[in-house]
Amino acid sequence: MSQTPLNLTSLGSINADGSRRYIHPSDVKGKCTFWRRLTALVLLVVYVALPWIPVKGYPAVFLDVASRRFHFFGLTIATQDLWLGFFFVTGLAFALFFVTSLFGRVWCGWTCPYTVFLEHVYRRVERWIDGDAAARRKLEDAPWDATKIGKTVLKQGIFLLISAVIAHVFLSYFVSIKGLYKMMHETPENHLMVFGIVTFLTLALYGSFSWFREQFCVIMCPYGRLQSALTDDNSLVIGYDKKRGEPRGKVSDPNAGSCVSCNRCVQVCPTGIDIRNGLQLECIGCAACADACDDIMTKVKRPTGLIRYDSWNGFEGKKTKFVRPRTIFYSVLLVLGVTAFSFAFKSVSPVRASVVRMQGAPFFIVDGVVRNQFLIRVINKRDVTARFKFVMEGNLPPETSITGLDEVMELPPLGEEVKALVLAIPEDKFQVKQTLKVRVTDLESGSSSLTRAMELLGPDPRLKNNAPLNAKDFIQ
Numbered sequence: 001m002s003q004t005p006l007n008l009t010s011l012g013s014i015n016a017d018g019s020r021r022y023i024h025p026s027d028v029k030g031k032c033t034f035w036r037r038l039t040a041l042v043l044l045v046v047y048v049a050l051p052w053i054p055v056k057g058y059p060a061v062f063l064d065v066a067s068r069r070f071h072f073f074g075l076t077i078a079t080q081d082l083w084l085g086f087f088f089v090t091g092l093a094f095a096l097f098f099v100t101s102l103f104g105r106v107w108c109g110w111t112c113p114y115t116v117f118l119e120h121v122y123r124r125v126e127r128w129i130d131g132d133a134a135a136r137r138k139l140e141d142a143p144w145d146a147t148k149i150g151k152t153v154l155k156q157g158i159f160l161l162i163s164a165v166i167a168h169v170f171l172s173y174f175v176s177i178k179g180l181y182k183m184m185h186e187t188p189e190n191h192l193m194v195f196g197i198v199t200f201l202t203l204a205l206y207g208s209f210s211w212f213r214e215q216f217c218v219i220m221c222p223y224g225r226l227q228s229a230l231t232d233d234n235s236l237v238i239g240y241d242k243k244r245g246e247p248r249g250k251v252s253d254p255n256a257g258s259c260v261s262c263n264r265c266v267q268v269c270p271t272g273i274d275i276r277n278g279l280q281l282e283c284i285g286c287a288a289c290a291d292a293c294d295d296i297m298t299k300v301k302r303p304t305g306l307i308r309y310d311s312w313n314g315f316e317g318k319k320t321k322f323v324r325p326r327t328i329f330y331s332v333l334l335v336l337g338v339t340a341f342s343f344a345f346k347s348v349s350p351v352r353a354s355v356v357r358m359q360g361a362p363f364f365i366v367d368g369v370v371r372n373q374f375l376i377r378v379i380n381k382r383d384v385t386a387r388f389k390f391v392m393e394g395n396l397p398p399e400t401s402i403t404g405l406d407e408v409m410e411l412p413p414l415g416e417e418v419k420a421l422v423l424a425i426p427e428d429k430f431q432v433k434q435t436l437k438v439r440v441t442d443l444e445s446g447s448s449s450l451t452r453a454m455e456l457l458g459p460d461p462r463l464k465n466n467a468p469l470n471a472k473d474f475i476q
Contacts (some may be wrong), residue, residue, distance in 0.1 A: 007046060011218065012272030022140060023214060023272040025123070026133040026264075030291025039110055040120040049111075051172040056383050057413075063174050069414055076414060079350050081235050083269045084341070091337035098330040100230040102322065103309075104237035108223065109286030114163050114208075114216060117166065119270060119286070122159060122209040129155045134265060159210045160202070167201035218282050225281070233312040234321045238285050240265075240276040241315055251300050258306050264296050265289035265307055277366065351388065352379040352438035355421070357449040362457040369401075370430045370458035374421040376404070376451070378440055380411035387411075387443045392435035396452070397429045408443070423456065430458045 007013050009157060015021045053060040055074040062071040068079040077084065096107060108115060129151055130136045142148050169195065172180045187196040210215060231237065241258075249256025258275070266274050268289060271282040275289045287309065294304040311320040358373040365371070380386045390405040404421040411417055423436070434456040441448040 006272075006274040006277065008277055011282065012266075012269075012274070013173060013214065013218070019216075021272070023270065024133040024136040024140070025270045025272075025288070026267040026292075027127060028268040028288050028292045028295070030287075030294055032287035033291045036110055036286065037120060040116045043111060043113075043116050044120070048169055049175050051169065058383075059173075059176055061173055062176055064176075065174055069415070075382075076381055076383055077348075078180060078352065078379055079179075080352050080379070081381075084344055084348065087337065087341035087344050091334065091341050092342060094330060094334040094337045097230055098327065098334050100227060101232070101235055102327050103285075104231055104235050105224070105227050105283065105285040108217065108284035114221075115284060115286070117205075118209055118213060119443055121162060123270075125158050125162070125440075126155060129158075131331050132394040153327065156210060160206050163205035163209065164198075164202045166205055167198050168360075170201060171198055195472065214282075216285055218271060224284075225306060228281075232324075232326055234324055236311055236314075236320070237279055238275060238283060238287055238307065239279060239312070239315050240308055241305070241310075243315070243317070245276070245306050258297065258302050260296065260300060262296055264292040268292045278314075349447050349449050350381045350445060350446060351386070351440055351442050351449045352451040353377065353451050355438055355454050357454065358420070364460065365427060367425045368427045370455050370456075370459070372423045372429050374423075374454060376421050376438060376440075377416065377418045377420050378409060378411065380414060382445075383413045385410065385412055385443075388440050391438060391439045391441065393439055393450070396423070396433055396436060396456075397425060397427050397431075397434075400425050405438070425456070425458070427459070430456070430461065 008097075013021050013023055050061045051059045055071075058064075058071040058074075058076075060071075060073050064070065065233045068083075070077045077337060095173060099107065126136065139151065168180060168184075174195070175183065183194060185192050245257045245259035247255070247257055248259040251260055252265045263274075265273075265276065266290075269275070269286060270288065273280050273282045273465050275283065290307045290309070293307040295348075297304045297306055309313075314320045354373050356377075358375055360373075363370055363372050376390070378388055380388075388409045388411065392402055392405060401424040402418055402421070403424075409417060409419065421438070425434075435453045436456065437453050438451045439448050440451075
């Protein structure tokens with residue numbers, strides 16, 4: 001199939017007839033590639049190691065959905081505190097906006113999990129089995145003989161195995177390594193839902209990294225669309241210095257620019273673009289083209305940096321402004337997000353208490369006594385055993401009899417318990433709009449939690465006299 005010349009109106013992964021052209025980027029070496037691979041290695045180690053590292057008796061990151069507890073480096077968050085996630089995610093979004101306004105799509109090319117797995121795991125395996133870019137293209141066009149079948153089966157088998165490993169590591173964040181090991185030694189019938197999730201993740205990862213590949217970044221990822229709104233002429237992006245590079249020509253041509261039209265920058269691009277056409281939607285800012293160009297410039301004894309990280313103003317010979325309205329605005333949003341998260345985090349108490357009315361009749365009248373029955377739920381969010389005392393607060397008459405708050409409650413780490421609370425008031429002392437709150441205090445840390453106000457229910461005293469009823473007295 002003939003390829004459409006690379007331009008700004010068509011994708012580099014599309015042939016002239018509209019069919020897909022599989023991209024086989026060449027390998028490249030350079031300082032950006034070295035640091036990018038080192039960054040990827042660190043991220044891969046962190047991803048695999050976090051479920052193995054114990055912190056206060058739990059994995060460093062353990063999203064225990066079954067127990068409704070979420071552990072982050074020794075900090076335990078209950079489901080009642082998940083509203084903190086809103087401020088955390090908002091802060092991350094503002095941070096991403098700020099970084100993008102300064103450095104473009106550096107997230108995509110350096111730290112995005114999809115890029116890390118594709119470029120530093122799957123494509124490394126492919127180069128090891130099929131060879132360099134020229135060998136891979138030759139193998140793609142070759143007939144299905146024994147060599148091609150053997151390499152394809154080996155490569156796809158390893159891809160499937162890697163996908164399964166990534167899926168199982170992902171699952172360990174939710175069930176722990178011990179739980180995962182136990183599940184793997186039991187039949188899938190005992191964990192059908194978990195088995196189905198892992199199977200789906202494995203097939204999704206395998207399909208994405210073995211077939212869909214860079215199309216996810218080009219077609220599906222919304223961040224690529226956002227970059228045009230987040231960057232400006234002062235954002236550092238990968239670009240081509242046209243003033244220095246044009247007109248293109250041979251090394252021996254004294255009238256030509258620095259670009260020798262070797263197309264090495266196109267050959268190493270993981271999304272198949274020609275960066276010399278300008279910044280494009282498909283560019284992920286990986287700097288592979290910059291390293292490739294620097295290598296060629298070194299060989300022809302010309303200054304490096306023809307393709308480099310710079311702003312549009314920088315390429316035009318102007319000064320790059322890092323402090324500008326856009327970065328100031330994103331900085332303010334980031335500070336506000338961090339501040340809101342900090343205040344919200346400080347408001348989280350290690351104990352949570354709630355009071356609800358028991359099911360059934362709202363109140364009972366026995367021997368001239370009005371009785372209200374409640375249930376108190378206490379949750380210990382700490383990783384140690386805690387003892388709690390209860391104190392009643394509200395406008396209750398002194399004749400009120402309270403049952404259920406006289407004992408100290410002891411809860412195990414991350415435990416919760418529900419106990420009954422019964423309030424009995426003489427009928428002649430009962431008044432409408434009497435409320436109560438229960439303060440639960442940790443005897444060791446001193447932290448406390450106050451329940452919401454609950455109204456005591458009973459017969460309306462105004463109904464006991466013989467005066468004519470007035471509807472206005474009962475309208476609230």
